[in-house]
Amino acid sequence: MLSERMKKLTPYVPGEQPQDRKYLKLNTNENPYPPSPKIEALLKDYDIEKLRLYPDPLSENLRERIAEKYRVKKENVFVSNGSDEALSFSFYAFLDSNNGNLLFPEFTYSFYPVYCDFYGIQYQKMPLNTDFSISTEEYLDETESCGIIIPNPNAPTGIAMDPEEIIFLLEKYPRDRVIIIDEAYIDFGGTSVVSLTDEFRNLLVIRTLSKGMSLAGLRLGFTIGSKELTDALFVVKDSFNSYPVDMITQRISEIAISDTEYYKSVTEKIIATRNVFSSELRKLGWNVLPSKANFVFAGKKGISGQEIYLRLKERGILVRYFHIEGIKDFVRITIGKKEEMDRLLEEAAKI
Numbered sequence: 001m002l003s004e005r006m007k008k009l010t011p012y013v014p015g016e017q018p019q020d021r022k023y024l025k026l027n028t029n030e031n032p033y034p035p036s037p038k039i040e041a042l043l044k045d046y047d048i049e050k051l052r053l054y055p056d057p058l059s060e061n062l063r064e065r066i067a068e069k070y071r072v073k074k075e076n077v078f079v080s081n082g083s084d085e086a087l088s089f090s091f092y093a094f095l096d097s098n099n100g101n102l103l104f105p106e107f108t109y110s111f112y113p114v115y116c117d118f119y120g121i122q123y124q125k126m127p128l129n130t131d132f133s134i135s136t137e138e139y140l141d142e143t144e145s146c147g148i149i150i151p152n153p154n155a156p157t158g159i160a161m162d163p164e165e166i167i168f169l170l171e172k173y174p175r176d177r178v179i180i181i182d183e184a185y186i187d188f189g190g191t192s193v194v195s196l197t198d199e200f201r202n203l204l205v206i207r208t209l210s211k212g213m214s215l216a217g218l219r220l221g222f223t224i225g226s227k228e229l230t231d232a233l234f235v236v237k238d239s240f241n242s243y244p245v246d247m248i249t250q251r252i253s254e255i256a257i258s259d260t261e262y263y264k265s266v267t268e269k270i271i272a273t274r275n276v277f278s279s280e281l282r283k284l285g286w287n288v289l290p291s292k293a294n295f296v297f298a299g300k301k302g303i304s305g306q307e308i309y310l311r312l313k314e315r316g317i318l319v320r321y322f323h324i325e326g327i328k329d330f331v332r333i334t335i336g337k338k339e340e341m342d343r344l345l346e347e348a349a350k351i
């Protein structure tokens with residue numbers, strides 16, 4: 001009954017999502033603040049009669065809003081059911097192992113190898129520098145590669161790349177191979193390369209409303225790239241599911257994308273909390289990597305990430321650790337509200 005294909009899959013394991021609310025959840029990089037208050041008004045008055053019909057398969061209005069905000073054309077915008085789906089479609093559309101391996105950082109978002117296995121794409125993990133930063137030169141030394149994907153900032157390290165580094169990569173890398181920059185965490189202080197998508201036709205930027213816009217539960221991701229790349233993503237979408245983004249998600253996302261002022265204040269608060277939290281944790285003797293994301297990657301000498309995770313869990317706080325050689329002495333801590341981080345600091349002081 002089970003296909004050989006299916007039997008070979010090793011699925012991605014998301015962070016714990018306890019349903020009993022008994023934990024302080026700092027493990028899946030969700031935003032601690034509510035989404036734009038304007039969304040509430042929409043939901044209160046939503047005319048459910050509309051749900052009889054299928055949603056707009058092209059998400060025209062939403063793509064128009066995104067295009068306006070990021071100063072591109074609608075034809076350069078693709079929307080998806082979470083950015084995970086945009087990633088999945090991109091892997092399918094642009095990566096072909098006949099042209100070599102897909103390159104990505106050794107420690108990065110662990111869904112990338114899962115999609116590679118799913119689609120039969122060979123990949124190569126590129127070592128990070130000893131300070132966990134990404135060195136792009138080595139990517140160019142690999143002559144046989146079918147594409148590159150890098151999150152900026154990287155996860156789980158939180159370290160951001162300078163746009164100059166990405167420009168260097170774009171200028172030197174063959175223009176007929178894709179470079180995907182996953183900007184899931186860009187709202188928290190990194191510099192976006194969306195403005196380069198006009199010049200570099202092989203650059204695809206992937207974004208999500210899950211982190212900066214407090215809408216992880218909604219599931220909306222989008223991509224910005226050349227018309228050629230965007231059209232290809234529509235072909236893939238329409239070969240899987242014509243309506244991945246439902247009608248309510250389209251409307252809510254339009255509102256969120258337009259409420260720049262509200263989200264600016266939310267991200268500023270998170271950035272300020274992150275900076276104070278990082279320096280307080282350092283004062284307690286922890287090694288905290290410099291983060292431009294809504295999480296920090298931190299460890300304490302002499303204790304493994306797993307132990308830290310277990311000790312914090314006992315005290316009602318969930319963080320994430322990775323049982324992977326090279327990063328097993330770290331935990332990834334999502335930045336919550338100031339009082340939540342103070343609670344964690346109290347517990348951290350006892351470790």
Ligand SMILES: Cc1ncc(COP(=O)(O)O)c(C=O)c1O
Binds near residue numbers: 028081210216221
């Ligand atoms: C680097 C990175 N990219 C993409 C995603 C997927 O986000 P979503 O599917 O919620 O848009 C995540 C989620 O944690 C992530 O860490």
